[in-house]
Amino acid sequence: MIELKGIEKIYIRGAEHVRALNGIDLSIGQGEFVSITGHSGSGKTTLLHILGCLDKPTKGAMSLSGITINGMPESGLVKIRRQKIGFVFQQFYLIPGLSVLENVALPLLFGRTKKATDEIKSLLKLVGLQDKIDRKPSELSGGEMQRVAIARALINNPEVILADEPTGNLDTENSENIFLLLKSLNSRGITIIMVTHNTDLAGRADRIIRLKDGKIQ
Amino acid sequence: MTFVSLAFKNLLRHKTRSLLTLAGIAASIAVLFSIISFNRGFEKGLSRELERTGIHFMVVPAGCPHEVAALVLHGAVTPQFLDLHIMDKLKNNDNISIASPILVTQMPNPERHRIDLIYGMDMSHIMALKPFWEIKGSIPSGNNEIIIGYEVAKHDNIKIGDIISYSSTGGGTAVSKSFKVAGIINRTGGQDDAFIYMPIKAVQEMLQKPEGATAVGVKVSDVMRMTEVVDELSQSIPGIQIVTMGQVMDSIANLARSAKVLSLSVAVIAILISAVSVMNSILMAIFERTQEIGMMRAIGASRFDTFRIIIKETIVLTASGGIAGIIIANIGATAIEGFVKGFMPYVPSGKLITFEPSLAIACIMFSIVLGVLAGVYPAWKASKITPIEAIKG
Numbered sequence: 121m122i123e124l125k126g127i128e129k130i131y132i133r134g135a136e137h138v139r140a141l142n143g144i145d146l147s148i149g150q151g152e153f154v155s156i157t158g159h160s161g162s163g164k165t166t167l168l169h170i171l172g173c174l175d176k177p178t179k180g181a182m183s184l185s186g187i188t189i190n191g192m193p194e195s196g197l198v199k200i201r202r203q204k205i206g207f208v209f210q211q212f213y214l215i216p217g218l219s220v221l222e223n224v225a226l227p228l229l230f231g232r233t234k235k236a237t238d239e240i241k242s243l244l245k246l247v248g249l250q251d252k253i254d255r256k257p258s259e260l261s262g263g264e265m266q267r268v269a270i271a272r273a274l275i276n277n278p279e280v281i282l283a284d285e286p287t288g289n290l291d292t293e294n295s296e297n298i299f300l301l302l303k304s305l306n307s308r309g310i311t312i313i314m315v316t317h318n319t320d321l322a323g324r325a326d327r328i329i330r331l332k333d334g335k336i337q
Numbered sequence: 338m339t340f341v342s343l344a345f346k347n348l349l350r351h352k353t354r355s356l357l358t359l360a361g362i363a364a365s366i367a368v369l370f371s372i373i374s375f376n377r378g379f380e381k382g383l384s385r386e387l388e389r390t391g392i393h394f395m396v397v398p399a400g401c402p403h404e405v406a407a408l409v410l411h412g413a414v415t416p417q418f419l420d421l422h423i424m425d426k427l428k429n430n431d432n433i434s435i436a437s438p439i440l441v442t443q444m445p446n447p448e449r450h451r452i453d454l455i456y457g458m459d460m461s462h463i464m465a466l467k468p469f470w471e472i473k474g475s476i477p478s479g480n481n482e483i484i485i486g487y488e489v490a491k492h493d494n495i496k497i498g499d500i501i502s503y504s505s506t507g508g509g510t511a512v513s514k515s516f517k518v519a520g521i522i523n524r525t526g527g528q529d530d531a532f533i534y535m536p537i538k539a540v541q542e543m544l545q546k547p548e549g550a551t552a553v554g555v556k557v558s559d560v561m562r563m564t565e566v567v568d569e570l571s572q573s574i575p576g577i578q579i580v581t582m583g584q585v586m587d588s589i590a591n592l593a594r595s596a597k598v599l600s601l602s603v604a605v606i607a608i609l610i611s612a613v614s615v616m617n618s619i620l621m622a623i624f625e626r627t628q629e630i631g632m633m634r635a636i637g638a639s640r641f642d643t644f645r646i647i648i649k650e651t652i653v654l655t656a657s658g659g660i661a662g663i664i665i666a667n668i669g670a671t672a673i674e675g676f677v678k679g680f681m682p683y684v685p686s687g688k689l690i691t692f693e694p695s696l697a698i699a700c701i702m703f704s705i706v707l708g709v710l711a712g713v714y715p716a717w718k719a720s721k722i723t724p725i726e727a728i729k730g
Contacts, residue, residue: 174635174724195639202637209728213632217346222338229338230637272636284728 121279121311122148122171127180129166129334140166141177142334148313150279153306155322156315158331164315165284167331171313172205172282173197185279202231206273206310210285212265214257214272220244221253224271231276240275247271247301263294270301280311287318295321340642344649351622355654358611358618362658362704365607367666370700371673372600374666374690379593382685383586386527391466392435392554393563394581396423396570421548423574427555432566434558437462438550440540444503449493453503456532457540458554466554467529473497474520480539484520488530497521501533505543512543526687611658612711619651619715623722630719631727640720647719651712652705659704663697666690 127144130137140163148154158164169175170182173189174197182189184204189197201207214223224240244250247267257265266286273281283302287295299321306312316322330337348355398419419438427436440457458466460477463484474497477483485495495501497518504513516535524530541547557563567579580588623630630643638646666673670690 169725172635174728198634198637198639201635207632207635209632209635211628213629213728215346215629217350218338218343222346225338226633227636229340229343230633230639230642276637 121150121152121185122146123181123183124170125181127167127170127177127182129163129170129175130178140334141170144180144334144336146329146336148311151306151309151311153303153312153326154314154329155325155327156313156329156331157317157319157322162331163334164331166334168282168284168313168315171280172207173200202227202276204279206270206276206278206281208266208269208273208281208283208286210288212257212262212269212289214265214268216257219254219256220249220260220268223257223268224275226272227275233276235275240271243271243274246274261294262290263297266290266294266298267301270298270305274305274310278310280313281305283312283314283316285315285317287316287321299324340645340649341653343646344653347622347626347646347650348654354618354621358614359654359658359661361611361614362655362707363661363665365604365611366659366662366700366704367669367673368607369604369703370663370666370696371670371690372597372604373700374670374693374696375600375674376597377693377696378687378689378691379685380590382687382689383589385687386685391468391556392437392582393557393560394555394567394579395585396427396436396553396555396574397551397578397580399576399578418546418549419552419577421550421553423577424553426570426574427553430566430570432557432559432562433555435462435465435554435556437466437554438537439552439554440537440544440546440549441551442540442544444505444543446501447504448502453489453533454531455503455540456534457537457550458534460534460536462554463534465556469525470529471523472520473523474518477519477534477536480536480542481514481516482519482536483516483539484522484534485518486522486530486532486534487524489533490518490521495521503543505545509545512545514539514543527685608707612707615651615655615708615711616715618654619647619712620718622650623647623715623719627722627727629727630722631724634722634724635728643722644716644720647716648709648712651715652708655704655708655711656701659701662704663700667692 124144124146127141127146128139129141130139132138144167156164156167166175170177173184177190180190184200187200189200192200215226218226221237221240221244224243225235228235241250241253244253247270249264249267249271252260252264257268260268266289270281281302286302287298290298295318302312302314312325314321314325322328396419421438424436424438427433437459442455442457443452444455445451446453463476464470472484474484483501489495495518497520499518500515501518502513502515504511506512516539522529522534537550541549557566563581567581570577571579633643670688674688674690
């Protein structure tokens with residue numbers, strides 16, 4: 121489903137050239153649950169950004185569902201992000217002025233697509249927030265906010281969910297619940313790629329990709 | 338959800354800031370609407386008042402044209418008198434249909450302990466010179482009858498048939514005379530409401546100037562030949578000045594121009610300040626929402642989408658401000674009018690700031706254009722935000 125060949129990413133920081141990724145070859149199959157781990161600065165977030173078409177590699181080739189990503193213009197990457205990828209962030213990034221329902225429906229606005237309110241409600245039921253559709257983010261707990269973010273990631277029926285430290289801001293119980301939610305989505309055939317520092321949760325994925333100094337160990 | 342509703346909700350997140358920015362826009366649009374409306378009302382009011390004089394030009398002693406403008410519109414008292422021997426030449430001109438001497442003065446009214454403004458005129462020309470007047474009672478038929486303006490009658494509770502006495506020492510010896518009120522003019526909304534209209538012969542007697550006149554109001558039979566008539570009279574009669582109503586209008590417009598420029602400058606400055614305030618407010622919002630914008634880019638918003646969200650926020654803000662400004666201008670029209678009138682050397686009577694739908698729409702459209710202009714830079718900044726930079730924080 122996702123193929124990376126010889127991916128390199130070099131950042132220019134002042135006069136210094138930082139090699140964040142160095143020759144990454146990676147293949148992730150449809151329906152896999154993959155965790156990416158590594159120390160700070162190992163390149164895991166950079167890898168996630170490239171997998172999520174948020175950033176372009178300096179060198180190498182990438183394909184997603186048979187579509188060649190490298191060399192694609194920004195407008196094409198936007199379309200891929202809308203249609204094939206769902207993002208879950210550590211900070212949730214919900215819009216404070218919008219209700220739970222509106223936050224979940226936000227990607228539909230950018231995709232110029234419409235969905236019946238019932239469909240959105242059933243998605244909220246899937247993440248266990250059917251009773252909180254009219255609440256504002258400030259009225260939710262951390263775990264609930266992350267559930268909203270997961271529902272938002274699911275709204276366009278993505279093939280893959282990229283989760284960047286999805287439990288990083290949650291307590292143990294909520295972390296477990298979010299992980300179980302991601303597991304249940306995976307069991308429905310959605311590919312999950314999760315960046316995490318939590319070795320316990322990482323160990324429960326189908327596969328662990330360990331990064332060190334921009335390389336897969 | 339639409340981009341507009343999203344823009345609304347984003348603005349509501351910082352109610353105080355949005356409200357203050359909106360208030361700035363509202364104030365500047367209110368000033369703009371009021372000034373344009375005032376200027377339009379001014380021009381209309383001026384034309385209306387000149388029309389009410391019922392004459393095409395004034396023959397006056399050579400002097401200051403501004404003085405003549407004041408004479409025509411205010412009925413001002415001027416120190417110079419016209420030699421009425423010129424009346425023969427005016428009457429003999431075939432192109433002149435009416436030549437009516439006017440003598441404007443002030444006379445003490447001992448019974449009411451005040452000084453009245455007296456407008457002496459030939460009563461047989463009254464309906465030709467003042468075609469818009471509606472008179473209760475009758476036009477004076479003799480030299481001991483007068484008609485009075487609406488405001489004078491209202492102020493002193495004067496009724497038809499009342500007797501009013503005046504005294505004058507204009508000719509050196511004291512002269513007193515009583516007049517019967519033959520008629521009261523219905524409200525005109527102009528300067529006419531403040532005058533006592535007396536037969537010119539009676540005023541001349543009181544002032545002891547049997548041939549005196551401040552001016553001669555002239556109505557030509559063919560307006561198309563007015564220039565020809567004016568040229569002919571100017572050449573044939575020495576020591577006079579002919580001022581057409583168009584020149585009076587220009588003269589007043591010149592006097593009012595500096596006040597207009599000043600008031601429009603105030604509006605332009607207010608608009609510029611509010612536009613900068615909108616830009617500042619939106620830029621602040623973008624800085625605060627950098628990560629949020631990055632998230633939106635990550636979940637499928639294009640650069641144009643983020644541009645659109647920001648530009649719509651500014652348009653919603655400025656359009657709301659524009660609408661609020663129009664409401665404020667109409668609610669506070671009297672106060673604003675009073676304030677602006679303070680700058681003007683002459684202001685026609687009557688209400689000058691009125692609600693004109695086309696002007697209101699134009700002002701709201703202007704506020705929207707202002708929103709677009711003030712929003713372009715912040716929106717462009719927002720569209721440049723990349724998802725990874727924003728999400729990294």
